[in-house]
Amino acid sequence: MSLIKKTVAYLCVVSLLFFGAVSLVTGEEQPSEVSDRFSDDQADRAIEYKINSYTSPEPNNSAAIAPREIPSGFELAGQTDSLELYIGEQMQSFMIKNKRTGYVWSSVPDEKWLKEEKLNEEWGSAVRSPFLLEYFDQNAMLKRGSYRSLGATTESMVPVPGGMKAVYAIESLGIKFSMEVKLENDSLVVRFADQDIVENGSGKLASIQPLPFFGAVRNNEIPGYMFIPDGSGALIRFQATHPRYDQAYEGRVYGMDYAIEYSDLWAVNEQPILMPVFGLTHGVKQNSFLGIIEDGKYSARINAYPSGVNTGFYWVSPKFMLRYPYFQRTSKNMGGFNTFQANRNQEDRQVRYLFQSGQDADYVGMAKAYRSYLNERGAISPKQGSDGNIPLNLEMLGADKEPGIIGNRIIKMTSFDEAEKIVDDLRGRGIDNLSVVFTGWGKGGQNGSNPDKFPVGKELGGEKGLVELKNRLADKGVPLFLYNDYTNAYGSNGNFRPNADGIRTAGNEVLQETYYLWVDQESSSDLTVYFINPKVASSIAAKDAERFGKMGMDSVAIGKTGRLLLSDHHPQKRLSRKQSAEEYAKLAGALREKLDNVGFYTPNEYLWPYTTQMFEMPMYSSQYMFATDTVPFLQIVLHGSVDYFAPPANYNANPKEYLLRMVEYGAYPSFKVTSEPSWKLKYTLSNYMFTSYYEDWKEEIVSTYERMNEALRQVQDATIEQRNMLDWGVVEVVYSNGVKIIVNYRTKDVQYENRTVPGMDFILAGGE
Structure with missing residues (x-):
């Protein structure tokens, strides 16, 4: 893609952030009262508080939701201390009863709603089915159906510990597969064993969605919302009146696989999905569940349908991808044909549902449940001993290259000596x-010669200068992270062979992208970017770790490799997305074994166990039209376990509002700077750094840090336990050590427990 596209997309995002806003919601105890409410002062009711980059106050819906009755045809199939599992005829429907509250969750919507909805035959079958399918027919056409619409039968049912396992058969397609539904450790588990899949007919499975309408709600017959892990997190609230949406949300867990799904690699403004989770609430502070995709997550999607797309129901479910369609080119002039993967992704698929009730039944409770889940599995662990000032991340650019009359020339932006002076x-x-x-x-x-990084740039001070900088900063207690990328290769440098070592698409083409300067559409070949096979990347990282160790370097920061996950379809080196993720985990493990600190930029969840610092973590959702709120689900999960930094503050269009969001989200500040003026980057691929000159930013860096340190230094090791929306634009965040941070995004002062929270400011309360 052209760099101009990339830059324009970036500027669009920055512009959108100008209109960004805050988030809040009720916590475990009664939230504090705030006076000067908007209802009495319409002039202060700014429109930005009501857009979906903020969180809305919870409506006053205190009436308890009546539980459904379990019909006589359902049989008890399993139970734990807190749950009972009931199965309907031929394992076509399921109900879960919370024994402590009596609340019942069902895989099929209430029959009264179904009668009122007057669905067509296709969707009438879908809402009553235990699964939805996509498949390819003999003409490579992608088709859809459900248990009922495809005429499936339940061939067998056998008990398993805590539940039942069924084998479903679709005779017309020659397809069979099993689905296991059981209770395990006070959670509901739905599992598909890959070894049980049989495809002996004309149909080839493309995807499976289990229990698609589990907990579905018609319009706003039940108050609540769906949660999706879009960026920091987003809610889709149940509403009686809404637009008739054209599309649902289909989020790709860990992003798009460009090796098999076509897209302009940079023309994507959506926020990443770093966690394989989703959720649904029936009455805030009453009943909710969190779904966690455990197996099959590397090729999974999260589908969330708002009311108005095909039906009047809100429903959310995982979607397991077994095969993808692609275009097979047969000539250089783009001739070819549409086809699909001959071999499916061979891995088991499993989703686990955790249920919340009472004060934990909201997105905060879901995030806390996921935090506990990750802690139990060692993916994250509590921090300790952070009793000083908060960290500030400073990213410095050493050099880049620009095209010259003969070859390229190096543009030095920050030497090692200049870096020390800034520090x-x-x-x-x-x-x-x-x-x-x-x-x-x-x-x-x-943008030089990756993966061949050495020698160290002589313009910056060479290897001797780099080692001296690292040692001098270490004496001052400052870690020096060397930035590395194990995803992109620039041309054929460092013995990298694109045909042998590069990722291949499903059509067996070498995956590549070309970066262009604004003024240079005829880019030289070294700006052609290839994608490194993860096994090759792991080998390169292991060699780098050895060399860094000999140099005395002890910290690295990894760029795209943390968030870009691709399969490889090289005939001799095939890798599924799962296998690629496993290779990246090996890569991270090798670096951690040799080095003290390994930081990742926007890392996917499978890399969290190896990550000591996280850079450029999402602070917003994608703000799709059907999403009603942005929430800090990601930050609630992570705070108190790892230091995470917001994207650079000097590239945000509204720094004052951004400071408040960082304070509210518990994210530490970062800045991207250079010793030389930014205009020198005009003819380099780093020209998106249009405001990096340290001399322009040093006062702002200090003032931002001082304000944020005042707020966050007391809660560095604490977890976020509550997030209470006190009014439009006023939020209270409660930490495990009793500290409360009250953020006021409004322009007017508000009163909080006999204290004044100034407009566009925050105060601290509670704690020691």
């Missing part, structure tokens, strides 16, 4: 906890 200047201004990431340190600068 010393900030330390002299009172910032003593710095985390420095140095990019563009190798030959050719930031």
